[in-house]
Amino acid sequence: MSRVSEFRDLPKIELHTHLEGSAPPAFIRGLAREKNIDISGIFDAQGNYTFRDFDHFLKVYDAACTTLQSPQDFHRLTLAVLEETASHGVIYMESFLSPDFCGGGDLVAWRDYLAAMEAAAAEGQAKFGITMRGIITAIRHLGPDQSRNTARVAAETAGDFITGFGLAGAEMMGRPGDYTWAFDAAREAGLQLTAHAGEWGGPDMVAETIRDLKVSRIGHGINAINDLALVDQLAENGTVLEVCPGSNVVLQAVTDWNAHPIARLRDRGVKVTVSTDDPPYFLTTMSDEYDALARYFGWGPDDFADLNRTALDAAFCDAKTKAKLATRLEQQ
Template sequence: MIDEERLARILDLPKVELHLHHEGAAPPAFIRGLAQEKSVDLTGVFDEHGAYAYRDFVHFLSVYEAATQVLQTPQDYYRLTKAVLEESAANGVIYSETFLSPDFCGGSDVGAWREYLHAIREAADEAEKTDGIVLRGIITCIRHFGPEKAKASALCAAETAGDWIVGFGIAGDENKGKPRDFSYAFDMAREAGLRLTAHAGEFGGARSVYDAVTDLGVERIGHGVRAIEDLRVVDMLAEKGIVLEVCPGSNVTLGVFPSFAAHPIERLRERGVTVTVSTDDPPFFHTTMKREYEHLARTFGWDEETLTEIARNSANAAFCDDTTRAAILKRLETT
């Protein structure tokens, strides 16, 4: 058991989040408000309590994409970014990397994407000044949209790579296609100097993690938790220093594991894998970074030292430049 005073100190720790989907972090009230403004019918997106409603992972993807219908202009993404960062900062997040898909921001047209990116960055700069939270972007292609659309997303990534767009990845339905189908897009991003991550080992098994590492050459894996089903893959992750962006609350809510106690994050860590903690799509999964920390403290006995180590892992694995990383690490040590 952890006493409440210690839990309060744990919840107040500064946090670093590496796995956050921008649209998926939209508060339901924000999306409902935009829908009302724009007269967009979102029947079926929310339950009777106003929360996002879905049956399973595939239906979740459909609901996610339906909710994005109201995000139609760069100004909408400016407002979204402000809302997302306000919530993150309230949970003690000092640095975050958000997944952005040009498919939802101008239809993967480079010119339109630049306008959306400008609006997102403007909101992020304002939040950094007011709330002290630093944001960077990782462009993701959508796996179930197919390899050709992934190339268009990679072109948007390559054309805007720099100090703010720092990475490229892939999200979506892991059961559609193989990682190697997206090699061209990842090669394009790599050549542009972007660092690479990929969703795997959530609804795909341990082999999906192995394939993402070997076929796409990523240095981080989104989720990756089902690597635990094959200890050879776990050991490969440890040996190669591949970092896992673990989202325990998401995994439990979606039924990947039946409970926090059954979640393998502690076993992966004990086996030498570098793990980090994130929320994924927090309002969809009824979580926050504080809630993740509370579950980890109560379930595994993780204390301030352990969770500060996790935050340090995250900062060291972040795709930002070294100057930004040093500033974040300093805040972790001095707060």
């Protein structure tokens, strides 16, 4: 039996979301109408996003992003996402932000977009009680050269709001070592590091990402389970996995919830966290994720408390913010 409503008010820490991918479909349709953009083909009869597979998902995602054309659009988007996310008990979220979608990666334009998102984050914290931090993210399938530009933009705008640097997109394009320059530059700028790996690639992709990019967190990382020596290395080194089970199931990175390795990874000592990735695309929320974990793996209050402690420890925010969040987690 579903217990989604039971989990809604439980305070949660979420580390792996894509801002554009968190846009409610009704919000995107509204922008499309305002701008006379025809993207009707990316929605099903019920008004939800629709796609066939991961490659088609990327195309639908890009089509939805064509409606986001100005800093004001991103201000509105950020507020809409924060309101929806907070309604499921999330008190802290990190979101991947792509300068490539915000002025084409131009630093001057990016500063305007960033100011709009940061203002919306402050407004969202005041209205909805949710704290947000941004992780500037290079898009892997745009290539290493573009990732260097993204890293420069990240280095120039690192601060209290932009606290991390990451890599997302089509995982099987190139190898992690191709993006070393970008990650070195981001590290030198004081940004904390994460990268998507092991969602579609095998354990070797996870191992190379850790070795070549020197990240503290891995986005997804679920295919590490196919190399138990690597799993033990992740546990020993304290590498944190940003696991998004609902996303993995919908995109068929795993066959179904029963086959998902999150419980096996955690039982072997790996630090796992839970996030929604691109929630409206996968018809999920953090409440739904907790409900599924309870139904399929029997996880209860102690397990969820442990997940949130792990996520808070791994969060890309300062000690003062973590202390405030810890107090809120302890109140439940």
